[in-house]
Amino acid sequence: MVTPEALEDIVGSDWVVTGKEQTAAYKTDATPFALMPEAAENIIVVKPADAQEVSEIMKLANREMTPVYVRGGGTGMAAAVIPTQDGIVLSMERFDKVEEVDRKNLMVVAQAGVTLADLLKAVEAENLLFPPHPGDEGAQVGGLVACNAGGSRAVKFGVIRNYVKGLEVVLPTGEIVTMGGKLLKNNTGLNLMELLVDSEGILGVITKVIFRLYPMFAGMATLVISYDDRHEAIDTVPEILQAGIIPLAIEYMDRDIVDLTAEYLNMTWPAAKGKAYLIIILTGANEDEVYFQAEKVVEVCQKHNAVDTLMTERREEQSAILKIRSEVQSAVSPNADSLDTAVPPAEIGNFMDEVDKIGEKFGVKIYVVGHAADGNLHHVLMKDVADRGLLEPIKDEIYEVAMRLGGAITAEHGIGKKSIYLLDRYTDERQKQIMRDIKKSFDPNNILNPGTAIVP
Ligand SMILES: Cc1cc2nc3c(=O)[nH]c(=O)nc-3n(C[C@H](O)[C@H](O)[C@H](O)COP(=O)(O)OP(=O)(O)OC[C@H]3O[C@@H](n4cnc5c(N)ncnc54)[C@H](O)[C@@H]3O)c2cc1C
The missing domain is CATH 3.30.43.10 (Uridine Diphospho-n-acetylenolpyruvylglucosamine Reductase, domain 2)
Structure with a gap:
């Protein structure tokens, strides 16, 4: 030792x-x-x-x-x-420097311990945009990469993986290697950098990251659409996309979870009506483009019996709405568990129905919040569910439904140490062995984060 x-x-x-x-x-x-x-x-x-x-x-x-x-x-x-x-x-707390915001290449070079909050500050000061926004801005750049974080803004630009262009990594055996660079195209051999993304700290220590950036949108608006019927809200989502509008985010929240989070934050939710909400963030090259998109979105929402539509372009109001969405996980804490399943986007309505039935069967309220356009739902099971001994049976049934619908046990939170039994249950033997072999070739003595992310 x-x-x-x-x-x-x-x-x-x-x-x-x-x-x-x-x-x-x-x-x-x-x-x-x-x-x-x-x-x-x-x-x-x-x-x-x-x-x-x-x-x-x-x-x-x-x-x-x-x-x-x-x-x-x-x-x-x-x-x-x-x-x-x-x-x-x-x-990694001392790796806290944003080394370069490269306007010409639209890239940022940051040490791995820079927090998301500080990264956003540095990038936005140059009028540039780093679109991903997984909830907690205290997350560090290295952690975002190691977890391939997703978050609410993945609809238009995808998850962290889509932004990682270069890494500096220290291997478990001590060698310092660089992977990728300020490159948009790079087909040099097997892509080891992609393996480091979502490696949950088991393959190497990420010390520096190069992320791709985008120009800051000149126009941005957030819509809050209220519905009395949750299914109408969900059915709206594919139609918005089919209408040719790709918002930055389409988030779904139950009224219960909105009220809980707003109260926790001592904030006010802008919509009074409705039992279910879509939060839709639109971006465009100018205000007119955003208005054009908003009109089309509202048209689709009204076709699906939206009871209220609010739109704001004011930065503080948009941030307040995003904050209420982003802080759900903190507001429902301590909870028994917050699931992170994904299903094909077109199955999301069926998935919700099936989970409702599971809740009814066990006599339990299952809260839901999610990234509606990504097919990624977070079902929240509160502490009383665990106290009644129902946590595992309910989770098992939810996972079974998700997998039956062609889904995944985790969309963005990862396996960690918490869900290895699920990885074991739902992955075939050959793939489990390949994962072990990859781990061994990076880390022959299994010293880096043992007991995480792969089935032993
Ligand atoms: C309130 C809240 C809301 C959230 N919402 C979302 C969401 O909407 N979408 C989403 O995808 N995620 C969400 N998350 C999870 C978030 O994405 C992760 O917490 C974040 O990516 C982890 O970053 P971290 O720096 O805190 O990592 P840590 O928690 O410190 O570590 C997580 C893993 O990354 C590894 N790691 C950390 N740094 C490095 C490094 N430099 N090199 C190698 N490995 C490293 C660790 O070993 C560990 O395995 C949320 C979390 C909270 C608390």
Whole structure:
């Protein structure tokens, strides 16, 4: 086992933390408490300043066979970051510089510990746009890549994977490698960079990221469409897309979850009517283009019996609406679990119906919020469900329905340590073995985030 003294020799004594109380904050994330695996007792937190120091730490840990857990913002929801064996938590908090906003290439180069909030600030100061917005802006750039985060704005531009163009990575054996670059096209051999995206901290330590950017939209508006019938809301979604309008986001929220979150944030939801809402964010090269899209969207919504339509172009009002949507996970916490299934977008209405039936069968209220155009729903099961011993049977039935409809057990939160049993249940043996083989070729001694994201 690596000692604190050996780590101090690499990073200096100010950047090594030991002791139960001092390390406690490095042992949790945003996973529902009841599902969080127990963290190990003896954790050393180390805070390197650059890739060279990370490399020395990894070489040492590999030699001593000491587990290393890379920690970003600690906002993950799958317990991926929890150190479950005695070892090292490698905190990326000192990698906090946006190195370059490259206007000509439309790229940003950021160290892995830059938070999403700081990345957005730097990019927007140059009137450029980084479109993805997974809920918590405390997430770090490296964590976003390691989790291939999605979020509400994936409809038009997709998930984080679509933005990653280059990475600097320290391998578990200590070598520093670069993958990709400021390139839009690159077919050089097998794409290892793509393997690092969504690798949940098991293949390498990401130290630097190059993201693609877009010009800031001159026009942006947010619509809140209210419905009395949830199915009418869902049926609207494909028709909007078929009408040739691709919004930045189409989010679905039940009234119950809106009220809960607005109250939690002490904010006011702008719509008074309705039991179900679509939040639609439209962008365009100018105001006229946005108005044109808005008219078409409202037409489709009214055809589906929307009871109210609100539109705002004011930045603060748009941010307030997005905030209420983004903070749902925090507002429903502590909950028993928040699922993250995906189904083909056209199946989303059927999926909701089937989950309603499961809720009725067990006599349980199942809240739902989701990325409606992506087919990605978050079903929230509150604590009383677990107290009644119904959590696992209900989840099992929801997963069965999702898989029957051609879905996936996780769309954006990942497997982490929380859902390995599901990966095991729903993946064939050959694919599980390939995943193990890939892990072994990156990390022969299984020191980097052991017990995460693959079936042992
Ligand atoms: C309120 C809330 C709302 C959210 N909403 C969404 C949403 O809408 N869509 C969505 O997709 N996600 C959502 N998330 C989850 C979010 O995407 C992830 O929490 C985020 O991507 C993780 O970043 P992090 O820096 O906090 O990583 P951490 O939680 O610190 O770590 C997560 C994993 O990434 C690894 N990791 C972190 N940094 C590095 C690195 N530099 N190199 C290698 N591995 C690393 C860790 O080892 C761990 O396995 C939400 C989370 C919260 C709390």
